[in-house]
Amino acid sequence: METQELNLNTVIENEPRYLIPEDTYDYDHPEVIHYTDYFMQEAAKLNVFVNINATIQAHRSLIAAQTMATAWYDFAKYVPSFITKAVAMTDDPERQHHLIQIAYDELGGQDKNFIHSNLFLEAIEKTSVPLIHISSSSSIKDVLNWLDKTLTETKTQSGIVGLLLSFEIIAEENIETLFNGLCYTDKCDEILSKTPFFKIHRADETEHIRHSVANFLRFCQTEKDRQDFKASFDMGVEYWQRFWDQIARLINLEVDAQKSA
Numbered sequence: 360m361e362t363q364e365l366n367l368n369t370v371i372e373n374e375p376r377y378l379i380p381e382d383t384y385d386y387d388h389p390e391v392i393h394y395t396d397y398f399m400q401e402a403a404k405l406n407v408f409v410n411i412n413a414t415i416q417a418h419r420s421l422i423a424a425q426t427m428a429t430a431w432y433d434f435a436k437y438v439p440s441f442i443t444k445a446v447a448m449t450d451d452p453e454r455q456h457h458l459i460q461i462a463y464d465e466l467g468g469q470d471k472n473f474i475h476s477n478l479f480l481e482a483i484e485k486t487s488v489p490l491i492h493i494s495s496s497s498s499i500k501d502v503l504n505w506l507d508k509t510l511t512e513t514k515t516q517s518g519i520v521g522l523l524l525s526f527e528i529i530a531e532e533n534i535e536t537l538f539n540g541l542c543y544t545d546k547c548d549e550i551l552s553k554t555p556f557f558k559i560h561r562a563d564e565t566e567h568i569r570h571s572v573a574n575f576l577r578f579c580q581t582e583k584d585r586q587d588f589k590a591s592f593d594m595g596v597e598y599w600q601r602f603w604d605q606i607a608r609l610i611n612l613e614v615d616a617q618k619s620a
């Protein structure tokens with residue numbers, strides 16, 4: 360744990376952080392600023408969080424937190440497989456180099472103590488939220504399979520890059536929604552905020568978004584590239600709508616099941 364804390368401090372002190380050296384599309388580049396804003400606005404049109412926010416408010420409880428934790432853990436384990444599969448579907452080594460970086464980050468970079476799905480388990484352990492067996496036949500895995508199929512059916516290189524930006528574009532809101540769902544009592548707030556999982560994600564999601572917007576600018580330069588990119592991006596945002604709606608449904612089902620038990 361000591362190494363973990365040391366590395367974490369290094370990460371946070373060296374802001375702004377770049378996954379890899381950036382010689383063109385840094386945070387101040389006008390196109391990075393313009394397109395980050397544009398894609399965030401496009402993603403916001405789907406009101407992805409409307410149902411999950413209402414559900415969290417209505418059912419703040421340990422069972423709701425456990426349901427969210429269980430679904431998120433399934434998702435967290437899937438993330439590196441999804442990104443590496445996307446990278447394997449691309450054909451240019453330079454594009455692969457840029458696209459693989461977020462998967463590498465998710466898997467802890469040079470330090471296995473930073474594998475994000477493991478950091479997540481450590482975080483929920485701190486607030487005593489054990490994973491559960493979801494009793495309904497619905498599952499977050501149905502939604503992950505939908506995303507996997509969407510990726511497999513993506514026919515263009517720009518489409519793959521677009522799907523990967525959509526995966527990151529609402530990451531900041533995703534992390535805060537997860538945080539709210541896990542905070543089943545007031546004291547969870549402080550405990551979870553101090554965990555490496557939340558510290559890292561609150562510090563790093565901005566870079567995942569910038570890096571993915573830079574990939575758009577770097578690899579999608581023709582009108583056709585940008586159309587293919589946007590079509591896949593829209594599918595990816597639809598994924599998030601399905602993901603959060605499914606978690607809201609699972610929380611409602613688990614809360615009802617507990618009441619009638």
Ligand SMILES: [Fe+2]
Pocket residue numbers: 465475560
């Ligand atoms: Fe992560």
